[in-house]
Amino acid sequence: MNLTKLAIRNARRNTFRAALTVLGLAVAVIAFVAIRTVLTAWSIAADYAAKDRIASRHKMSFVIALPKHYVDTVREVQGIKEVTWLNWFGAKNPRSPDSFFGSMATDPETFLTVYDEVVIPPEQRAAWIETKNGAIVGDVLARELGVKPGDKISLEGTIFPGTWEFQISGIYKPSRPTLDRMSFFFHWDYLNDSVDELRKDQVGWIVSRVDSPTAGAQIAQAVDRLFDEKEIPTLTQSERDLNLSFMGMVSGILKALDVVSIVILVIMLMILGNTIAMGVRERTREHGVLRALGFSPRHIALPIVGEALTVSLLGGALGLVLSYPLVELGLGRWLEENMGSYFPYFRIDPLTAALAVLVCGLLGVLAALVPAWGAARLPVTDALRRVG
């Protein structure tokens, strides 16, 4: 009889208790996977940030615009391939004022070059460039707004007052997760021609595509040096740093979730440890007999560790199998519906799944350590004398 078999037999000795433990562990694994997935989905923006893009904004605050002529200055910097600019518009759909989506005014041609992951049929692309009040929307947002190419839509401006009429020229789908599917882009000219003198010829931020991703940091510094002595200085960051700085602001929540996911591990350890300890205590006399027959302490300890591993890995597997429908379809759907702009890609990361299994294995060994050590060390006479 080999070790695996013994471990499984031991686990099956009290099938009901083992099943309950597996179930308890499975539930904990689901919670673990759910939380880790929220964390990875949140940080996906940084992980998938385009490596060859840098963004410049006003050094002091994102609420102050930059002069439009900065774009031309930036374009001259060595190592920069193409430059586009965007203004945060803050549109609101009058029919559902509470749902949030990003809306930006930009220059279509340079935008499509800098953001080359924007996939849009050629005729829609041409229509957008030609139509002055044309706009493109992400496929998820298009579904939410209920629009298709050729439709007209009026949106309220929260920053630029009034009702704005747009023509939907196209629906984009990003080829990489570097851009979300919930945004609305339209002509900067359309905005600029309608605003008052004070806000004319201003851009919110400038995005540049650089020749080589490794030179990004140097080029960013070169851009900032250009404006350092000017009245309006800039802060240029890689797209990744920009996303990270946004996440830094929510780091409190992320850290809390991190802590919670560790608390889960402790709870798992307790459930499992309790079960194993109970089983070992009940079997004290058997262990005494085995030792008396000449089996070494190792022979006592290893099956206990094996039993713990069997139970924990079963729990992990069951939890993982259940996580996919529960986390992706249940929680994921809720988050996409209610907070789609923060969680554009809510999927269980393969790494998270692997981590869950690994953690289960480790916890199994850990939970068995104390009972196994105790059982292996117990003097034979004591063990035989012990009453269950």
Next chain:
Amino acid sequence: MMVPVAYNLRSLAVRRRNTIASAAGLALVVFVFSTVLMLSEGIKRTLGRSGTDGVAVLLRKGSDAELNSGIDAAQVGIVGGSPEIAKGPDGSPQIIGEVAVVLAQPLAAKPDQFSNLSVRGVPDNVFAFRSDAKIVEGRQATPGTDEAVIGKAIRGRFVGMELGESFELRKNRPVKVVGIFAAGGSAYESEVWADIDAVRSAFGRLGGISSMRVRLESPQKFDAFKARIETDRQLGLDVVRERAYYDKQSEGLSLFITAMGMVVAVLFSLGAMIGAMITMYATVAHRRREVGTLLALGFSRVSVLSSFLLESILLALVGGGTGALLALLMSFFKFSTLNMRTWSEITVSFEPTIPIVFGSLIFAGAMGIFGGFLPAVRAARLSPVEAMRE
């Protein structure tokens, strides 16, 4: 007749290790459960306390936040003439026009990391208008100078946010922190209050303000005031109650935290319930002979069932009580997060309330009942003869 409670207590004490392991599991669950509720409550209250009854906020039509709004400063005089506005001691209307902006400022703990800080450009009557706000250290800023006061929640969190230190609103123009203010635990405590003209010139808002606030003679006058202002097309303003304005800010964030918290709490409680069940089944199995004896002595099956159920509830309450106590300790900590409406940081504390503490204990008790019921049924259904024969 009931089985004495002492029997359960001593039985829990005898199986110390199992009791501690299951109670600790339950304690962790209750700890997470009540901490989440306390945080959500903290966010709601911090923002809720920022609103005062009888105060109305005026924004440009269509903007839903001060940050997006822009109003001509000359309108303060026009709106100030409305008869619904309360008069101050000097007979002038209680109205205040402010500029709200966001400043990227490095964090004191990690100077290479920037976070957004709310900066409010305030006129000289700001402390008169917000009577809750009091200087707790230092002094008020001298109007028309590059001096500022800061809320106590951000003190020491950002670079330069300390009495006597300074920060830059624009290049080469340091603003000195001369005072720290408290504002009844509201969101204002996460703000910097600087001179309105200094903020205006730094942020290119000359001649403009973000919002106006007025104190009405009584909260009942709100509808009349709103109707008067909003029907005036030339003004182009929206009027909202200050309370409603801040309640709306807490919505998104506390929705997310509550939803996450509930998912976690439900899953955790399932796990802890199963943990308690395992312990209780083991307890019942160990004590088959005792149960047999109890039944033989004439205790009814209902008594045995309730005894085991009681033991499970006791176990859960010990765990739940520990968890709730640990959670109360969290109220000494502060939590900084992004207010998604203002795009800047807000510092809140974990706020325990009596419903949260009792709710956590009830939650723990419920886990005890559900975890203990099936094992208790098994105990009650034992046959006394067979059980004693073992």
